[in-house]
Structures are given as C-alpha cells and as structure tokens.
Amino acid sequence: MRSPNAMTRLPDYVTLFDSGSLPLEALAAHLKGKDYRWFEGSRIRAAAVRVVSHLPGRLREELYRLAGGLDAVPPRRIEDVDAEAIARWATRSYPARQYPAVMIGSSTGAAVHLCAALGIPWLPQTVLVPVRRTLDPDRPRDDLEWGREPAARLVERNPELRVYQMHDPNQDRLMLMHMGYFRAKRRRLGQSYEEFLRRSLPPGGTIFLLECNFRWPAVRVSDSHFFQTGGYGGLAPEEYLHGSERVRRHLERLGAGVDRWDAPQPDGDFPEAEWGFDPDLGKDAERFARENGYRLCRIVYDDPVDLSPFVADLHRWWYRRLGQPDDRLLVESFIMLQPRLALTAGAVPYWMTFNSVRSASDLRAYIESRPRFNEIYLMPFSNSIEGAGLAPVETWRDILAKAAHRGEFIGIDPDKYPKDLASFVTHTEAIAKLACREVPSPLSLDELSEFFARDTEGKVRFDIRCEA
Numbered sequence: 001m002r003s004p005n006a007m008t009r010l011p012d013y014v015t016l017f018d019s020g021s022l023p024l025e026a027l028a029a030h031l032k033g034k035d036y037r038w039f040e041g042s043r044i045r046a047a048a049v050r051v052v053s054h055l056p057g058r059l060r061e062e063l064y065r066l067a068g069g070l071d072a073v074p075p076r077r078i079e080d081v082d083a084e085a086i087a088r089w090a091t092r093s094y095p096a097r098q099y100p101a102v103m104i105g106s107s108t109g110a111a112v113h114l115c116a117a118l119g120i121p122w123l124p125q126t127v128l129v130p131v132r133r134t135l136d137p138d139r140p141r142d143d144l145e146w147g148r149e150p151a152a153r154l155v156e157r158n159p160e161l162r163v164y165q166m167h168d169p170n171q172d173r174l175m176l177m178h179m180g181y182f183r184a185k186r187r188r189l190g191q192s193y194e195e196f197l198r199r200s201l202p203p204g205g206t207i208f209l210l211e212c213n214f215r216w217p218a219v220r221v222s223d224s225h226f227f228q229t230g231g232y233g234g235l236a237p238e239e240y241l242h243g244s245e246r247v248r249r250h251l252e253r254l255g256a257g258v259d260r261w262d263a264p265q266p267d268g269d270f271p272e273a274e275w276g277f278d279p280d281l282g283k284d285a286e287r288f289a290r291e292n293g294y295r296l297c298r299i300v301y302d303d304p305v306d307l308s309p310f311v312a313d314l315h316r317w318w319y320r321r322l323g324q325p326d327d328r329l330l331v332e333s334f335i336m337l338q339p340r341l342a343l344t345a346g347a348v349p350y351w352m353t354f355n356s357v358r359s360a361s362d363l364r365a366y367i368e369s370r371p372r373f374n375e376i377y378l379m380p381f382s383n384s385i386e387g388a389g390l391a392p393v394e395t396w397r398d399i400l401a402k403a404a405h406r407g408e409f410i411g412i413d414p415d416k417y418p419k420d421l422a423s424f425v426t427h428t429e430a431i432a433k434l435a436c437r438e439v440p441s442p443l444s445l446d447e448l449s450e451f452f453a454r455d456t457e458g459k460v461r462f463d464i465r466c467e468a
Helices: 022-031 043-052 057-071 075-080 083-092 109-118 140-157 190-200 237-242 245-254 279-292 307-321 339-344 357-368 393-400 423-432 445-454
Strands: 101-105 122-124 126-132 161-167 179-186 206-212 215-222 225-229 268-271 295-301 328-333 348-352 375-379 406-409 461-466
Touching (some): 022 109, 075 126, 083 122, 083 179, 109 348, 126 140, 140 161, 206 279, 215 237, 279 295, 307 348, 307 445, 328 357, 339 423
Parallel strands (some): 101 206, 206 295, 328 348, 328 375, 375 406
Antiparallel strands (some): 126 179, 215 225, 215 268
C-alpha cells in the first residue's frame, strides 16, 4: 500500500493543460518550496515546443490540433475514468503536513495566488476529461448527440460526478475537431478529499469553499449531464446561440461556409462548465465540516475574474506591511500563472481568464483605479487561436503604456501573439529573471480577515456557515 504522501501521477484521461490541473501542480510546487517549470523532466518536449513555434502558421495550427486529439481518451476507455483516482492525484500532489486551512471548489488563477499567499492547498471541483472523436466544430448540435452515450457511461461509473459538456467553437475551435470537452464536476467530497482534510487540518481548522456563481445557458440532458454551447470569453451567450455580425465576419474569415453555429436550444441557465460551482459539493462540504468540527467559510463571487482585483489588492497591502515595494504588476492569463515566481519577483499578481477584449477592459479599469504601478509585465495565453473577441496586440501595448517606468510583455514575442507556443517554456525563464527577494512567510487567516474588512468593492463575499 502506498503511503498517504506518495506522489500519484495525473491519470492520462485528464489533461494537464487546463484550469483545474496545471494551476494545482504550480501551487503544489510552491508549497514544496520549488518553482514550477512547464515540461520539467522532458527536455525533448520543451525543445519540440520551441521548434513548433517557428513553423509556418498553418502547419503550427495543424500540429496543435492533432496534439489535442492524441491527448484525448478514446470513447472505449471511458470506463477507465475514476473520480477517486483523480482525487488521489490532487491530494497527493501536496506535501503531507498540517495547514491552517484548505480551499476547495471553483477554478480561478486568482485563488491559486491567494492560496500561495496563505500557504494552503487548493482542491478543484472541476477537471477536464477530453474524449476523442471527430466532428465539425461549427455543429454543436452534433456534439450534443454524440456526447449522450459516453457521458452516461462516465457518470454511471462515477455517480459522484456531473458532466458539463462544453462546445466552444470560438475559443476551442482547433481542439474541437478531434475531441469533446467533458468537464467533470464533483458533487461530493469523496473518500480521498475527506481523508486529506482530516490529515491536513488541525482540530477546528478552516475549509474555504470557493463558489463562483457564474451561469451559462445550457441543455439539461439529464440530472448528471449538461451541454453548453460557448463559454466565458470574447462572445456573449446569445452570439453563440443566435449569431451576430462579428460572428458572421469571423466565420467568413475562417472560410467555414456558415454564418452562425448550429447550436441546440438551451432550457435554462446552469453553472458554467469551466468556472461555475455546482452547489451539491457545497452541501456535502458543509455536512463534513459540521460532523468533524471544522470551520467552513464560503468565498462567493459572481464572475470568474471578480477575485482578481481582491487578490491583487491583498498582495499590495501585504507587501506594504512587510515594508517592501508594491508597484510591480504581473498580469497572467488562463494557465499562464506562476505563484512562487510572482512572490520572489515581488510582483502583485493580477489574473485574467483569457485574452479577450473584455479581459483587457477589466484590466485597464483595475490599473486606472489604483495607485500607479511603476512596472507592468504582461503574460497573455498564446494558444494559436484567433477567436472573435480576442484583444489585439495594440490593445495590450496601450495598457502596458500605463506603467510609470516600464511596461512590457514577458516571456512572449508580441509579434507572434497569439501564436507563440514557445511562451509555454520561455515565460518561466523570463519571470525568474525578475527575482529580487526570498518568499515571505505566509499571511495568517487573521490577516486575511483584517484585509477583507477593509475591502470596499464588495464583489467577493465571505459567508461563515460552520464555526469550529
């Protein structure tokens, strides 16, 4: 039998390059006292990414698309998906010791930085299980029909999961050609999460439940399977469902042969597949906390990016208390985040979901409403997809110009944006060069409470449900 702290590899039916997996590994590396390096231990893969980044655009896109298909699990292996195996990977990724708190729930890069500041683990509710298949990305209705059978098999094997099938022909177009997006959300803590909490929390310890209330129109296929066309980013839900002028222009530029997507009619608004919180897990976490004498504190917010200004401001407040500069801003996007390197660089972390016009607008509003930053470094996610609603490089340059002294892209060639795949490797090297200090001692829970009492925006709400 393996010891509780024995390292478990991520099961091959779950992709690492997603909001529920790679951020966990980056946080786990920080709690082990290590920087997180993409492709660490695989120089061949790292070198291949650099080489692919220099290939012609069409060939680069084709290789990216094919790689996604190879990363997906064949439908015949859907019964191999094991919710407890995924949970064991998550819990065994962290050092085996006691923590003042553990965070569980929605995915968001801002929460990873919050956990790094507090020195605590985060356990995701949602992971991405990509399933191999070949379909026209402009026909979401066909994907819904295809997904009925494999989704039913997955939840029959794992009744503690719900499948939120996601089809985003704008932001995931290349990958959708060869794989279906099954976002699996936990409805219950399960054995591995419960055992981890008992091992890792002292008597009366705190469970933070991270709840993003963001919802999206979807088809309720069954109580355990929802189908969502589109996702948070550059387009509104109505544009995915009914089209728009910019959708028409986008599809015309791609030579798609259609002027809108063939999307099934939704029958309600449900938790958004990637970022939203399924409330069943909250009920189970509250039960577990009461039965075991833990304090449960809900962190509730309505939009995936709402936590970002709060966490960035928390870091500025923390740095000032330490007598250190607080005027270096590091802007991250999607899974391009580095919690430990941000701390050693003395950087205030601001996380964006994607590189959309909306994300740029939110970032601009944040910068303009705060004391001026002396330095601003921007690290956009570069995944080779030029979707509708993507902010152009000129927009980012205009934002960088708001720095008092230095504003620049970091770890990415802006002339190749958004197709600089080498940035997956080079961003860590670039941020590491900013290192100027040791990692400070973690914030205490009392300090977090003190800062929350000072927060005036009100986009993040703390709700204590169980007192130890």
